[in-house]
Amino acid sequence: MNTMQKVAASAVVRHLAAPVVLVVVGLATAGNDYYLHLATAAGIAYILTAAFNLIYGYAGIFNLSIIMTYGLGAFTSVYLEVHYGVSFWLALLVAVVVTSTLSVLVALPSKSLGELFLAIQTLAFALALGEILLSWEEFSGGTIGIYIIPSPSLFGLELIGGYQEFYWLTAVFALLTFQLMRNVHRSGTGRKLVALREGPRILASVGVSPGQARLVAFGLSGMLAGLAGALYAHFQLVIDLDTFSFHRLVALLLATILGGAGYFFGPVFGVLAILVMDELSLVTSQAQDLIYGVGILVLVVATRGGIAGAFQRLVARFTPARQRSGPLTTASGSGEQRNPQRVAEQLAEEGPRRQVTVTDLAVSFGGTRAVDNVSITFATGEVVGLIGPNGAGKTTLLNAVTGDVPTAAGAISLDGDRLLGRRQQDIVRMGISRTFQSPKVIPELTLLENVMLAGDGLDGPGWVNEVLRTPGSIRHDRRSRERAMALLDDLSLAGRADQLVGDQPYGVQRLVEIARNLMLQPSFLLLDEPGAGLTEFERAEVAEVVRALSHRQIGVVLVDHNLSLINAACDRVYVLDSGRLIADGPPAEVFARQQVISAYLGVPG
Numbered sequence: 001m002n003t004m005q006k007v008a009a010s011a012v013v014r015h016l017a018a019p020v021v022l023v024v025v026g027l028a029t030a031g032n033d034y035y036l037h038l039a040t041a042a043g044i045a046y047i048l049t050a051a052f053n054l055i056y057g058y059a060g061i062f063n064l065s066i067i068m069t070y071g072l073g074a075f076t077s078v079y080l081e082v083h084y085g086v087s088f089w090l091a092l093l094v095a096v097v098v099t100s101t102l103s104v105l106v107a108l109p110s111k112s113l114g115e116l117f118l119a120i121q122t123l124a125f126a127l128a129l130g131e132i133l134l135s136w137e138e139f140s141g142g143t144i145g146i147y148i149i150p151s152p153s154l155f156g157l158e159l160i161g162g163y164q165e166f167y168w169l170t171a172v173f174a175l176l177t178f179q180l181m182r183n184v185h186r187s188g189t190g191r192k193l194v195a196l197r198e199g200p201r202i203l204a205s206v207g208v209s210p211g212q213a214r215l216v217a218f219g220l221s222g223m224l225a226g227l228a229g230a231l232y233a234h235f236q237l238v239i240d241l242d243t244f245s246f247h248r249l250v251a252l253l254l255a256t257i258l259g260g261a262g263y264f265f266g267p268v269f270g271v272l273a274i275l276v277m278d279e280l281s282l283v284t285s286q287a288q289d290l291i292y293g294v295g296i297l298v299l300v301v302a303t304r305g306g307i308a309g310a311f312q313r314l315v316a317r318f319t320p321a322r323q324r325s326g327p328l329t330t331a332s333g334s335g336e337q338r339n340p341q342r343v344a345e346q347l348a349e350e351g352p353r354r355q356v357t358v359t360d361l362a363v364s365f366g367g368t369r370a371v372d373n374v375s376i377t378f379a380t381g382e383v384v385g386l387i388g389p390n391g392a393g394k395t396t397l398l399n400a401v402t403g404d405v406p407t408a409a410g411a412i413s414l415d416g417d418r419l420l421g422r423r424q425q426d427i428v429r430m431g432i433s434r435t436f437q438s439p440k441v442i443p444e445l446t447l448l449e450n451v452m453l454a455g456d457g458l459d460g461p462g463w464v465n466e467v468l469r470t471p472g473s474i475r476h477d478r479r480s481r482e483r484a485m486a487l488l489d490d491l492s493l494a495g496r497a498d499q500l501v502g503d504q505p506y507g508v509q510r511l512v513e514i515a516r517n518l519m520l521q522p523s524f525l526l527l528d529e530p531g532a533g534l535t536e537f538e539r540a541e542v543a544e545v546v547r548a549l550s551h552r553q554i555g556v557v558l559v560d561h562n563l564s565l566i567n568a569a570c571d572r573v574y575v576l577d578s579g580r581l582i583a584d585g586p587p588a589e590v591f592a593r594q595q596v597i598s599a600y601l602g603v604p605g
């Protein structure tokens with residue numbers, strides 16, 4: 001088989017595997033009520049676990065309202081059928097719209113809340129919704145619940161919960177969920193949600209609004225939870241509020257963590273693990289809690305990343321070593337050296353001169369004046385160094401330019417447009433990108449995915465196109481992959497493109513962060529100590545990349561303690577000390593000034 005045939009064959013296997021499994025399970029359980037029941041319940045549990053895996057596993061949001069959202073989907077669909085006589089299909093659609101909309105509304109006021117407060121907010125919402133449902137008896141049946149639930153029908157065929165037909169209905173929705181999750185996983189949406197888990201600053205630094213990413217996570221998971229709820233009601237034929245209790249949340253959490261939070265196959269493994277444990281504890285009724293508890297402990301402790309994580313590591317062990325831990329060579333394997341000139345050539349085109357102007361800027365943290373009345377300018381086509389002893393205010397000055405810290409006084413503008421007050425992601429979109437003092441990379445993504453994240457942000461096809469995996473989004477992904485690969489190739493990292501960034505040495509992580517920024521094709525690149533953690537050789541290369549960029553009309557601001565790097569790369573430097581600007585000019589001239597030497601040596605000038 002040639003390579004093309006192999007690729008085609010593996011794509012066919014990938015797309016057919018899930019439907020084939022569902023059909024085999026359906027045929028195998030036909031005629032056995034117990035196993036049919038288990039299989040249908042597992043299908044619904046998969047949809048719900050996928051919903052929680054998306055928001056918690058991928059996006060890192062501990063959404064405690066998910067079970068109530070699931071319940072709301074169940075009650076809404078039944079209510080519409082019973083009280084308004086609408087069909088199951090319309091009721092299902094409305095239920096899903098209601099649950100996803102409400103989930104987005106829950107997240108809306110929480111845009112800037114930290115993880116813990118967001119979890120508390122979702123808990124508060126769940127408790128409030130529980131109370132509302134309890135007192136709205138017409139909707140939820142109060143403490144008694146609802147016992148008359150009509151069955152869906154399709155072309156005259158009744159799909160009664162617990163019967164074979166209902167299994168097929170569930171299987172179709174489980175399959176659609178599986179496909180949707182595959183789209184999320186493979187597209188920019190998956191990368192952006194995982195980036196959100198690492199903290200909002202990475203997303204903002206590639207031009208994506210973290211608040212918007214949060215809303216997408218809530219909306220999608222709310223939609224899936226509502227779908228699972230509506231199916232569950234019509235499967236069980238009886239629902240009450242106890243069904244959507246705290247116990248259910250614990251079981252969901254278990255399934256997600258055991259299966260592997262944030263892994264594509266996590267929900268599949270999680271649901272299977274819970275099924276097996278339930279069966280085991282039925283058989284050994286004497287020691288069921290013990291088996292349950294010990295099983296969970298062993299799995300969680302022994303398998304980082306749950307069963308899916310263990311499985312992935314096992315697969316990696318049998319993957320050819322070259323792929324897993326490829327040397328620092330190019331994709332062609334020729335062992336070429338890094339090629340900074342080429343990095344620059346594919347990035348920046350000649351453009352109009354642009355200038356950032358910082359005027360009388362002040363930033364305070366409580367009583368500390370971190371930046372004190374500083375005025376500087378930097379333009380495209382030049383490399384400007386920002387130096388000074390520890391605590392001089394260099395990082396704070398960069399943070400002020402990129403919108404990361406509030407300022408006390410002064411002004412910052414780009415070509416006359418005010419930058420102060422703009423959101424970080426908007427400043428990135430205006431052409432100013434930055435790296436961080438300790439590289440902000442996503443350890444659980446590969447090198448390639450880390451770099452592609454910047455392509456998803458700035459000119460990405462948008463969330464809807466990504467989730468639906470439209471032809472446009474597939475084309476965009478391909479282009480983005482090629483550009484990211486070319487950048488990695490020029491930094492001699494192509495051989496590691498498919499490895500996880502978390503497994504890489506510090507120097508590689510720094511280069512990945514730089515590559516991600518270059519992917520944004522910025523007008524200005526602010527580098528916060530890019531030489532830290534690099535070898536002497538790598539530092540010289542960074543200097544060369546920086547110089548090459550400035551020849552292509554990119555403006556670089558370089559913060560570093562390594563004066564030989566500053567000397568090699570910069571046209572001029574600014575020196576800060578205790579928040580104040582004490583010198584500026586060409587590096588050699590500035591380094592010779594007594595005031596600068598004194599600031600560095602800590603003696604009076």
Ligand SMILES: Nc1ncnc2c1ncn2[C@@H]1O[C@H](COP(=O)(O)OP(=O)(O)OP(=O)(O)O)[C@@H](O)[C@H]1O
Nearest residue numbers: 365368369370388389390391392393394395396397
């Ligand atoms: N988030 C913060 N909260 C409180 N104080 C801060 C914060 N960030 C910086 N500072 C203080 O502001 C001053 C300037 O810090 P900054 O990190 O900008 O200096 P720097 O020149 O980048 O130092 P280094 O070279 O060590 O990175 C320091 O006194 C620091 O303690």
